[in-house]
Amino acid sequence: MSKNSFAAVLANRFGAGVFFVGKVLRFVFFLGFIFFLLKGTNTLAGYTLNQTMFFFLTFNLVDIIAQFLFREVYRFRSLVVSGSFDLVLVKPISALFRSLMGGADILDFFTIPPLLIAIYLMGRSLDPTGIQIFFYLALVINSLFLATAFHIAVISFGIITLEIDHTIMIYRDLVALGRFPVDIYQQPLQGILTYLIPVGIMVTLPAKALMGLVSTQGVLLSFALGIGALLVSFRFWNFALTKYTSASS
Secondary structure, three states: OHHHHHHHHHOOOHHHHHHHHHHHHHHHHHHHHHHHHHHHEHHHHHHHHHHHHHHHHHHHHHHHHHHHHHHHHHHHHHHHHOOOOHHHOOOOOHHHHHHHHOOOOHHHHHHHHHHHHHHHHHHHHOOOHHHHHHHHHHHHHHHHHHHHHHHHHHHHHHHHOOOOOHHHHHHHHHHHHHHOOOHHHHHHHHHHHHOOOHHHHHHHHHHHHOOOOOOOHHHHHHHHHHHHHHHHHHHHHHHHHHOOOOOHH
C-alpha cells in the first residue's frame, strides 16, 4: 500500500519536488526564528539555545513520523462519504490498519534521515548519559503511541460525524504548541497541555529526559498514559463502527 502511495506522489515529480522544498524551507525558517529569538537572551524559560533547539527537533521527529505513517487519515473522509469504506470492511484485513496506515507519505520519509542526524548532533552537545538516551528513545516511542491514539480518535469521529479535516487540523494545532517546552506557558494552559491534552508528554518530556530532568517514575507514568490512551482509542473505534451507515443501507 505504501508502494502504491509513493508511486502516486512521484507521478507528478515537479509538484512533489516543490512541496518537499516547501517543507524544508518551513523547517529552516522556524529554526532560524528560534535562533534569533534566543540570540539576545540565550535562554527561554530557563533553557539554553541548544536545549530549545533540541525541543524543536524532537517535536519535528514525533510530528513527521506520525504524518509519514498516518497520512491515510487525511484521505479517510472520502472513503466514508463515497461508501468506499464498505469495501474496506469486507476485505480480509484490519479495517483500522487500512484506514490508519494505508498510504505512507514518501515526502515525509525523505525528511526523517536528516532530522535524525540533526537530533544526534544537537543531542550529543547536551552530554547525555546512557540512561538518559534510553529514556529519550523510550519516551519517543511512547509519543508515537499517543499520536496513534489521537489519529484513531480522529477517524472514529469521522465515522460518527463525517468530519475529519477540521478535527485533524485541531490536533495539528495543539501538537504545534509543543514546538517549545510547555514550561513557557502560564497556568492553566501548561497543566492542560501536560495532563488533559498530553502534548507535553508527547514532545516536551522526551527532550527533558535526555537532559536528565525526568525520573524513572515519570517515564513509567508516561508509558501508562500512552498505553491507556491507545486502549481507549481502540474501544472508541469499535464503538464508531457500530454507528457506521453503509452506502447500501
